[in-house]
Amino acid sequence: MKHLLILAARSAWNRRLTLGMTLVAVTLSVTLLLGVERIRHDAREGFSHSVSGTDLIVGASTSHVQLMLYAVFRIGEATNNMRWQSYLDLKLNPAVAWAVPLSLGDSHRGFPVLGTNASYFDHFRYGDDRALGFKEGQPFKGVFDAVLGADVADQLGYKLGDRIVLTHGIGGIGGLEHADKPFVVTGILAPTGTPVDRTVHVSLEAISAIHLDWQGGAPLPGFSIPQQFVQKFDLTPKDITAVLVGLKSRIGVFKMQRYVADYAGEPLLAVLPGAALSQLWQVIGTVEQALLAVATMVVVVGLAGLVAVVLASLNERRRELAILRSVGARPVDVFVLLILEGLFITLLGCILGVALLAGASAVIGPWVQTRYGIGVAPRLISPDELRLLAAVIGAGLMSSLVPGYRAYRLSLADGLTPRL
Amino acid sequence: MSDPVIRIENLSFQWSAGLAPCLDIPHFEVQAGERIFLYGPSGSGKSTLLGLFGGVLLPQRGSLRLLGVELPQCSASERDRFRAGHVGFLFQQFNLIPYLSVLDNVLLPCRFSSRRRQRAIDSGRSLHDEALRLLDHLDIDTSLHHREATQLSVGQQQRVAAARALIGRPEIVIADEPTSALDADRQIAFLDLMMHESDAAGSTLVFVSHDRRLATAFDREIALPAINHAAVLEAAA
Incomplete structure (x- = not known):
């Protein structure tokens, strides 16, 4: 067996140009397949770790998934806000243990800005019921204090005491700036691997303050309220985007959901994070399946190319196979020789694919994290990916049977003298 | 004397059931140590006979014994093992093999047959040294040993192939027109080397050729058309 391995390797090396091109195809297809699987897995992982301990998310009436997306993942924009009074009513409900108000809509250099209050740092949980921790500094106290998520501080190079300017809207570039009212960084959070890392946290009062002299999404012309005077105004927000609610007892969650739905003041919606997530998976699941199917087809195309190249080489190798027969090779040896060749290319393609993917995730991972909030964990390979690889190798083995069997037939027919 | 090395009785072979037989040999024997010149013009069923000796073809009828082994009664893998262990081609x-070095080409039979490997090192040398000895005897310079086979001249290639056929001292060496690609004086030189080494290995040499001028160097000359009674078709060549 060992000598067949060496023979197969030498023979393949002899045809390295054609086989090399095939190897490129197999490698890229494996990279694509594993890449799709990795992003799928990490996106799910990231989403389900982003919120924990919150029983209900309440916002203005919209779809369950949408409310979840902007309240927790900062994806998309709220079309409607809910009134401050609704929040106060909710908070005073005897079933409610805590309620954290959220106000979105501004950004800082592409990172979303979240207006909230100090209870956010007490009650927000992520992952396996983990609380937020401070890497440096403390929660905001003054109106113009800001607490940065780990990625924001890291990628923009901020430290405590730095001044930052918020931008109106979530667009990032091109938005109007609240340049007259800069904020001071007073805290930097420890990394969580959730959208919190990409968020700039300020107080609700700050959100009101920077919009005092604004109307309809633009500063009022010829009218400006200097930063030092904002305290003279009532900074209680008129409306907010959403509320995270913790209940005293989880048993009451459906009762509470109905209470919110029936709230008389305005149309509101309460979603259970878990239920909204599984709705989200249903939507995304179809896309995932489609992507995986395309990636699988690409692998099939790669392996078909491999079979074609090996088959095409057989005719010019009939002399070689006849020589091997004359020195004692059995037709089975010839069969194994061809199988080994296909297996080599598939295995090598898998190894290179894994390496390429590792390289790619190291290079574009941080970008994907910032841009899409999907933390691609740097790793060589996960058990799920290993299963996919095993399937690819199995498929490579199966497709190698085709040239293997053809060579077997040829060497039986040719014997010692190939009929060319 | 012991059994003949090759013994054929009433053998007949046809490529497929409808066709006329292309080999029909009532009797043919080769004794141990003999050097046979088998004259076979094209179309005389030469390749078919070699296929039978190699155990890759089976006669429809009759007996074909090599070293006392009745090949048609062996399984396909037994015949493969027999060829690997006892016959050099x-x-x-x-x-x-174009992608193997000269040395690896010579060693090939020892990779497929443990018998050939064992007999090669019976001399007390290592396998490697035995290959070197043979290559040296066949006038292949040491500098060529690690070259790829395709970088050699045709004459050098044939001598390397001879070393490969002889390594591990197979009882039977079958040479099919090995000199036809060489020019006349090189043919003689090659034949001398070949005979000398096959004698040294104790092998029985069956040399097949359509060129009768070479026959004088052999113990016995047999014309294939004389022993083959089949009306041979050109296509069988």
Whole structure:
């Protein structure tokens, strides 16, 4: 067996140009397949770790998934806000243990800005019921204090005491700036691997303050309220985007959901994070399946190319196979020789694919994290990916049977003298 | 004396059931140590006979014994093992695996047959040294040993192929037109080397050729058309 391995390797090396091109195809297809699987897995992982301990998310009436997306993942924009009074009513409900108000809509250099209050740092949980921790500094106290998520501080190079300017809207570039009212960084959070890392946290009062002299999404012309005077105004927000609610007892969650739905003041919606997530998976699941199917087809195309190249080489190798027969090779040896060749290319393609993917995730991972909030964990390979690889190798083995069997037939027919 | 090395009785072979037989040999024997010149013009069923000796073809009828082993009664893998262990082959041209070095080409039979490997090191040398000895005897310079086979001249390639056919001292060496690609004086030189080494290995040499001028160097000359009674078709060549 060992000598067949060496023979197969030498023979393949002899045809390295054609086989090399095939190897490129197999490698890229494996990279694509594993890449799709990795992003799928990490996106799910990231989403389900982003919120924990919150029983209900309440916002203005919209779809369950949408409310979840902007309240927790900062994806998309709220079309409607809910009134401050609704929040106060909710908070005073005897079933409610805590309620954290959220106000979105501004950004800082592409990172979303979240207006909230100090209870956010007490009650927000992520992952396996983990609380937020401070890497440096403390929660905001003054109106113009800001607490940065780990990625924001890291990628923009901020430290405590730095001044930052918020931008109106979530667009990032091109938005109007609240340049007259800069904020001071007073805290930097420890990394969580959730959208919190990409968020700039300020107080609700700050959100009101920077919009005092604004109307309809633009500063009022010829009218400006200097930063030092904002305290003279009532900074209680008129409306907010959403509320995270913790209940005293989880048993009451459906009762509470109905209470919110029936709230008389305005149309509101309460979603259970878990239920909204599984709705989200249903939507995304179809896309995932489609992507995986395309990636699988690409692998099939790669392996078909491999079979074609090996088959095409057989005719010019009939002399070689006849020589091997004359020195004692059995037709089975010839069969194994061809199988080994296909297996080599598939295995090598898998190894290179894994390496390429590792390289790619190291290079574009941080970008994907910032841009899409999907933390691609740097790793060589996960058990799920290993299963996919095993399937690819199995498929490579199966497709190698085709040239293997053809060579077997040829060497039986040719014997010692190939009929060319 | 012991059994003949090759013994054929009433053998007949046809490529498929409808066709006329292309080999019909009532009797043919080769004794141990003999050097046989088998004259076979094209179309005389030469390749078919070699296929039978190699155990890759089976006669429809009759007996074919090599070293006392009735080949038609062996399984396919037994015949493969027999060929690997007892028969060295040498063909007209392109005998070598192009992507292996000269040395690896010579050692090939020892990779497929443990018997050939064992007999090669019985001399007390290592396998490697035995290959070197043979290559040296066949006038292949040491500097060529690690070259790829395709970088050698045709004459050098044939001598390397001869070393490969002889390594591990197979009882039978079958050479099919090994000199036809060489020019006349090189033919004689090659034949001398070949005979000398096959004698040294104790092998029985069956040399097949359509060129009768070479026959004088052999113990016995047999014309294939004389022993083959089949009306041979050209296509069988």
